[in-house]
Amino acid sequence: MAKISPLQIYKFLPGTNCLECGESSCMAFASALIERKKKIDACVPLMEKKEYAEKKEKLIDLLTPPVKEITIGNVVIGGEEVMYRHDLTYFNPTAFFIDVDDSMPRESLIEKVEKVRNFKITRIGQELTLDGIAIRSKTDDPTKFGETVLSIYENYYMPFILCSYNPEILEVGLEIAAERKPLLYAATRDNWEAVADLALKHGCPVVASSPGDIQGLADLVQNLSDNGIKDIVLDIGSYPGGKQFYEMNENLAILRRLAIEEREKLFGYPILGVPMVAWMKEKDAVKATMKEATLAAVQLLRYCDALILHSPETWSLLPLLTLRQNIYTDPRVPISVEAGARVIGSPDENSPVLLTSNFALTYYTVEGDLQSSKVSCYLLVVDTEGLAVEVAMAGNKLTAAGVKEALEEAKLLEKVNHKKLIIPGRAARISGEIEEETGWEVIVGPIDSSRIGGFLEEKWGV
Numbered sequence: 001m002a003k004i005s006p007l008q009i010y011k012f013l014p015g016t017n018c019l020e021c022g023e024s025s026c027m028a029f030a031s032a033l034i035e036r037k038k039k040i041d042a043c044v045p046l047m048e049k050k051e052y053a054e055k056k057e058k059l060i061d062l063l064t065p066p067v068k069e070i071t072i073g074n075v076v077i078g079g080e081e082v083m084y085r086h087d088l089t090y091f092n093p094t095a096f097f098i099d100v101d102d103s104m105p106r107e108s109l110i111e112k113v114e115k116v117r118n119f120k121i122t123r124i125g126q127e128l129t130l131d132g133i134a135i136r137s138k139t140d141d142p143t144k145f146g147e148t149v150l151s152i153y154e155n156y157y158m159p160f161i162l163c164s165y166n167p168e169i170l171e172v173g174l175e176i177a178a179e180r181k182p183l184l185y186a187a188t189r190d191n192w193e194a195v196a197d198l199a200l201k202h203g204c205p206v207v208a209s210s211p212g213d214i215q216g217l218a219d220l221v222q223n224l225s226d227n228g229i230k231d232i233v234l235d236i237g238s239y240p241g242g243k244q245f246y247e248m249n250e251n252l253a254i255l256r257r258l259a260i261e262e263r264e265k266l267f268g269y270p271i272l273g274v275p276m277v278a279w280m281k282e283k284d285a286v287k288a289t290m291k292e293a294t295l296a297a298v299q300l301l302r303y304c305d306a307l308i309l310h311s312p313e314t315w316s317l318l319p320l321l322t323l324r325q326n327i328y329t330d331p332r333v334p335i336s337v338e339a340g341a342r343v344i345g346s347p348d349e350n351s352p353v354l355l356t357s358n359f360a361l362t363y364y365t366v367e368g369d370l371q372s373s374k375v376s377c378y379l380l381v382v383d384t385e386g387l388a389v390e391v392a393m394a395g396n397k398l399t400a401a402g403v404k405e406a407l408e409e410a411k412l413l414e415k416v417n418h419k420k421l422i423i424p425g426r427a428a429r430i431s432g433e434i435e436e437e438t439g440w441e442v443i444v445g446p447i448d449s450s451r452i453g454g455f456l457e458e459k460w461g462v
């Protein structure tokens with residue numbers, strides 16, 4: 001389906017520009033709805049006046065995302081509107097759940113859950129974390145499962161998934177933790193009636209699982225919906241290799257295409273991937289971790305809205321978290337940092353002044369290279385509207401006038417006793433213009449900031 005335009009939405013708004021929604025016009029409100037910056041109920045006349053009842057209904061229908069949003073604990077998954085990120089943006093990042101099971105000794109269990117809770121990597125100024133725990137019944141013993149759920153439930157406030165095909169086991173977990181609204185994994189064609197009863201009784205979302213069988217999945221979802229289940233997550237199976245891997249790949253794309261392009265309601269739900277199946281047959285932990293990470297990356301790219309992983313190792317999670325961060329960054333808004341002068345180390349009046357753009361990736365790379373070179377300096381961040389130096393040059397966003405303004409605002413002349421500015425190698429073309437405009441002597445730095453340490457040593461003697 002094509003992206004919804006503000007005009008399509010505007011048709012269903014009152015069109016009186018009364019400003020009650022806090023926007024400057026009905027058209028501005030339409031744009032805010034598309035961006036999900038405002039909710040429909042902010043238009044009070046539409047919600048309350050009888051004359052708009054029909055429009056309201058049509059607008060709600062138009063705005064409902066083809067992939068339903070589902071909440072697990074406090075994590076929201078799904079809610080996507082487009083097949084391809086650049087058609088609009090993706091909204092809710094794929095949630096990463098790490099699995100533990102009821103055969104684990106308590107000490108190892110707590111150690112792993114602690115690791116998940118404390119996992120944090122900062123990249124481009126954003127904190128990358130894990131989302132929750134998947135508690136799996138490996139023993140098929142209700143008592144053991146109950147003990148495991150209880151020890152996590154009592155000590156950690158994290159979203160979780162209860163995993164068993166045995167409804168009696170799921171029930172034990174729900175008796176302890178239902179109020180946290182865990183996701184139930186899973187209803188199958190054999191157990192769906194009992195699992196549906198549990199999901200209804202406790203108001204929890206449920207996974208419909210039909211590995212490798214799209215028609216079977218449709219039938220299962222139909223049965224669950226007919227029995228009043230509204231919050232469903234789809235599982236079409238996870239396979240780390242062989243012919244089934246290729247089929248899985250296709251099936252995942254088919255599910256999302258049917259939901260978004262065909263608006264097929266039976267498939268209009270988030271998708272779950274279970275890359276931890278890579279551990280089922282592989283005895284070598286390193287190989288299993290690598291296979292799991294590979295499968296997870298494929299499922300992440302193929303529209304999976306939640307993943308159950310086994311390995312909590314940083315070396316396998318970092319590429320996945322990086323991939324997730326890249327995919328779920330809004331392509332319409334460059335990631336930027338605030339402009340202004342930054343202090344690196346303990347600079348004094350003789351310290352160098354360097355310049356960079358406010359594109360987040362550029363800034364954090366340059367800042368990291370300066371920190372690791374252990375040079376004390378001032379880093380002047382110029383507002384290039386979030387563009388990298390080369391792109392900003394091409395788009396006229398890094399200009400001599402802009403540099404002058406940044407220098408004046410940062411009041412660097414009150415901090416240093418020289419007028420020497422080191423600019424990125426990629427901005428060499430405007431070095432003369434900057435000198436003329438600012439009166440500062442310009443030194444053209446290296447193209448690659450990883451060479452900044454050696455450059456400063458040679459040119460500045462630091």
Ligand code: SF4
Nearest residue numbers: 018019021026029043
């Ligand atoms: S409250 Fe509704 S009618 Fe009023 S300006 Fe906003 S969108 Fe238009």
